[in-house]
Amino acid sequence: MTVTEENAPASHYDRIGGASSVKAAVELFYDKVLADPVSAAYFADVDMASQRRHLAMMLTVVLGGPNEYTGRGLAEAHQPLNIPVAHYVKVGEYLTVTLAELGVPADILADVQTVLGQVQGQVVSAGNRSGA
Template sequence: MTVTQDTTPVSHYERIGGAGSVKAAVELFYDKVLADPELAGYFTNVNMAEQRRHLALMMTVVLGGPDEYAGRGLAEAHQPLGIPVAHYVMVGEHLTATLAELGVPADVIDHVRTVLGQVQDQVVASGTGPDA
């Protein structure tokens, strides 16, 4: 009898431990963001349970897990907030610090950084970029 090994690549989502790990990262991330006086104001009138759920679904997709996100698009949700680049960068730093603190492998964190760079224009307010 020959045993064949499954060569299906394991997603970043699976590598970090799936839904439980994503949820833990989202909880810690929002603890950091809400404790940051420069960022907390964005969440004053936000249902944080729903916000956490949305981010967990988005992070799952970013990490190659199942796509169950059905919320608003990034631009629709963020453009009205007038988020400057500096605040976007701070949020990204909180996210990558959270992932590092939880022991997420460096290549996965690098992937998240890449995605953050790719979606920045959808989140940052028009006219606040480096070429504005």
């Protein structure tokens, strides 16, 4: 049997409800991030409307949706910020909690957490990688 578009497994993106669900997750996620004074400080001079669009596009890709992301790479965008591991982990927790609150299934949460682990070195500054 060959896999056709009709019987292909749904992507995580499709399983959670597509673009509207990703947008809801991004909104709730940034509500959490911006309520935390430590995390919010990283966004003090950031155009949050643009930031929300970028994260929605990136999260869409992570979840197997259409790749329309055209922004900077993770390292280019984050290395100048000197983000320590503890801050990265906290923001990752905000994302995981947000997705769980929205009813995202455990297998998708696990895959998102795997990706967070894979990209940590691109986000955390080299001088801050050894611990919290």
